[in-house]
Amino acid sequence: MQENDRDLLPEGLGDRLPQQAWASQTVRRAAHDVLASHGYARVETPVLEFEKALAHRMAGVQVRRMFRFVDPVSMRMLALRSDITAQVARIAATGLAQAPRPLRLSYSGQVVTIKGDGLDPARERLQLGAELVGADSTEAVAEIVELAIEALRAAGATGVSVDFTLPDLVDTLSAGALPLPSMNIEAVRQMLDAKDAGGLVDAGGEAYLPLLYAVGPFDSAIEQLAAFDVGGVLASRIAALRAIAARVGGKARLTLDPSERHGFEYQSWFGFTIYADGVPGSLGRGGTYSILGQTGRNPESATGFSLYPDPLIESLSAAAGEERRLFLPLGHDREVASRQRAIGWVTVAALSEADDALALGCSHKLEGGEAVAL
Numbered sequence: 001m002q003e004n005d006r007d008l009l010p011e012g013l014g015d016r017l018p019q020q021a022w023a024s025q026t027v028r029r030a031a032h033d034v035l036a037s038h039g040y041a042r043v044e045t046p047v048l049e050f051e052k053a054l055a056h057r058m059a060g061v062q063v064r065r066m067f068r069f070v071d072p073v074s075m076r077m078l079a080l081r082s083d084i085t086a087q088v089a090r091i092a093a094t095g096l097a098q099a100p101r102p103l104r105l106s107y108s109g110q111v112v113t114i115k116g117d118g119l120d121p122a123r124e125r126l127q128l129g130a131e132l133v134g135a136d137s138t139e140a141v142a143e144i145v146e147l148a149i150e151a152l153r154a155a156g157a158t159g160v161s162v163d164f165t166l167p168d169l170v171d172t173l174s175a176g177a178l179p180l181p182s183m184n185i186e187a188v189r190q191m192l193d194a195k196d197a198g199g200l201v202d203a204g205g206e207a208y209l210p211l212l213y214a215v216g217p218f219d220s221a222i223e224q225l226a227a228f229d230v231g232g233v234l235a236s237r238i239a240a241l242r243a244i245a246a247r248v249g250g251k252a253r254l255t256l257d258p259s260e261r262h263g264f265e266y267q268s269w270f271g272f273t274i275y276a277d278g279v280p281g282s283l284g285r286g287g288t289y290s291i292l293g294q295t296g297r298n299p300e301s302a303t304g305f306s307l308y309p310d311p312l313i314e315s316l317s318a319a320a321g322e323e324r325r326l327f328l329p330l331g332h333d334r335e336v337a338s339r340q341r342a343i344g345w346v347t348v349a350a351l352s353e354a355d356d357a358l359a360l361g362c363s364h365k366l367e368g369g370e371a372v373a374l
């Protein structure tokens with residue numbers, strides 16, 4: 001490393017300067033207010049913990065994406081959190097195992113992964129979400145999807161759209177109506193996810209081809225899915241999707257992509273991805289899953305969502321207007337200044353004659369006990 005590299009940050013990591021930090025705080029506060037108003041109690045979790053604790057609560061969690069290292073104190077493997085949902089699941093299965101169900105919890109914090117996601121190089125992101133532990137019914141899903149939309153809107157997003165998926169679709173179909181040799185299952189999943197018709201046929205998944213066309217605006221795509229489901233294996237899921245869409249349809253544009261799997265590591269029968277106008281890429285995802293309990297206890301079903309609002313924070317901070325700030329000259333009346341703060345002014349006090357009100361971003365100056373525009 002060269003001398004002048006000493007202050008560089010590693011790839012994919014960055015500071016938030018005041019405007020961005022303000023936007024981040026605004027987004028968090030607005031979203032948490034919504035979650036709290038729906039009865040979701042906030043929990044806070046450590047930034048790192050034993051790798052095993054992060055990985056073993058849900059089947060499918062990928063540890064290879066996590067920063068891991070040996071704890072010099074316990075000599076055990078630690079990992080930095082990459083998904084707070086796993087930590088909330090631990091809390092639900094341990095500290096809050098006896099709390100009444102359904103249990104509603106919310107959280108936010110920074111998460112890190114070794115590599116960014118797709119084209120996004122960021123390795124640290126803000127994650128903010130809610131988990132409804134003890135239910136994965138249609139009602140639970142509808143509550144969670146509505147809540148995700150409301151939280152995102154409160155955070156400043158407009159033109160929200162939601163894409164539904166069925167994460168365990170291939171498992172369900174291959175176990176019943178459309179059997180596949182077990183060695184082909186993963187390849188079929190991947191080809192469906194990549195929307196690769198040729199690859200799907202090569203992987204022995206010809207019967208799955210119609211799924212590539214049951215995609216698009218919800219109303220038409222669900223009809224295509226129903227037409228494909230001649231054997232009726234998916235009937236209860238299709239009915240559930242219709243019920244969820246009927247409840248949330250007025251609040252966001254809905255689409256269906258039943259075989260989409262990007263980012264769904266552990267979700268079971270239902271998953272969704274959430275988008276907003278003017279924001280590249282998705283802003284979050286959620287779905288149903290199962291929390292493995294303490295040894296000997298049954299798994300518990302749950303539904304939740306996580307937002308990754310960094311792109312929204314970026315666009316809000318770029319649009320942030322100048323704040324109204326009041327400059328307090330040397331020797332100002334401290335009583336008056338404190339009254340101005342009490343009625344909502346942000347004040348900036350001069351430390352010396354050299355301090356310049358305009359250069360310090362002030363819009364007003366305290367003069368004769370009044371805020372006078374500069």
Ligand SMILES: N[C@@H](Cc1c[nH]c[nH+]1)C(=O)O
Nearest residue numbers: 085285286287304305306
């Ligand atoms: N934590 C998941 C989303 C989720 C929350 N609850 C259920 N699923 C993710 O970030 O991909």
